[in-house]
Amino acid sequence: MFKHIQRGCLANLPVAASVAVYGSILGVLAVQKQISWLQLLIMNLSVFAGSAQFVMVEMWTPPLPIVEITLAVLVINFRYLLIGASLQPLFQGKSLLHKCAMMHLVADENWAVTMAEYRRETASTYFLFGGGLCVVSAWCAGTLLGHRLGAVIANPETYALDFVFVAVFTALLMSLWRGKSDIIPWIAATGLAMLTYHTLPGKWYIVVGGVGGALTAALFQKPGQEKKTERQCFKSDTIT
Template identity: 55%
Template sequence: MKSNFIKGFSATIPVALSVCAYGLVLGVLAYSKGVTFFELLLMDVITFAGSAQFLMVELWKDPLPFTEMLFAVFAINLRYLLIGASLTPLFKGSTLFEKAALMHLVADENWAVTMARLKKEKITPYFLFGGGICLVICWLISTLAGHTFGFVISDPYSAGLDFVIIIIFTALVASFYDGKDSVLPWVVAAIFAYLSFVFIPGKWYIVIGGITGALVYSIQKNLRGAESE
């Protein structure tokens, strides 16, 4: 149990380093939008969701657009419903208390690292939790450092900071490639994600592309199962 925590913590370090770059940018942005140090700290610990926090900071003004912000947070984080569902095999046999306690620190990054590892070996939810602790530490340090010393980074675009997360996720996607079975679902997911990105405001493209692609996979498996019977 303890070793799973440490394994998860260390396996998440490379991703966490890139999250730091992301956090620095968020800190700089938060400072420029007038989010206080304490408010940013609260967000880091209570919400702990990168893209939602970016969005909140982006929308931050006086008076606060309460409803829009909360709905946007819901829409952006809707994928956590699916992320939570995809963690079902990992939590098989866990108590309800364990589930409730360990789920808070689930972010895209430690989830992806955990799912990739789960394909190769037997791990417990503490692997995921170790990754979460690693991320929350890096997240706090980097966002608050960005808030405090942000003025040093003059040109985040040239440094490619916004693309770090994309590259990391690309590398993780590659590890999920499952041969021929993945091709059609992935093509469908990519097309639907892009079309939704163009035509539907907000972050719905993640949920729409993800679900359609997964549906294709399921239907494909179903049809193949029917053939072999």
């Protein structure tokens, strides 16, 4: 178990550095919204979803629009339904308690790293959890550092820090590229997201793009393209 957690943590160190940097931007924005250090830490540990937290901070205006914030976060985090579904083979045969303990720390970054590891047939739930520990530690450190430096860095875009979020997700996206079979689903997801962005208010483009891409992939999947059996892919998921 500890060996897999350690491997997951080390594998996520490169993306964790970027997570800390754009986490610092959230910290700077939190200061401008008069969110306290403790409130930010509680948000990090309870929500732990970067894009959703950015929206929360943006909407943080007294009196707090609790219902609107909750709905916005729910819409943005709908993508975790797809992420959770993609991890189903990893958790097959695991108890509900095990699933709950491992899934809370799932983020886009350690999910992407785990999926890449899955294709090398060496992934495990503990590898996923180790990556989550690495990412959440970097996220908390970055956001709290940004909170402390908020009075100094009033405009993150001056230092191009606002681009870090885009850069890290672009790198993660390319790491998931499998070849020509991804072209049509990716185009469909991009097109649907852009169309929704220009036609519907809020963050629905995230959900529509993700669901549309997933359905397109399922529709155009050729017979025999399915992944190798879970027994082969996750034979390393044992306690050592």
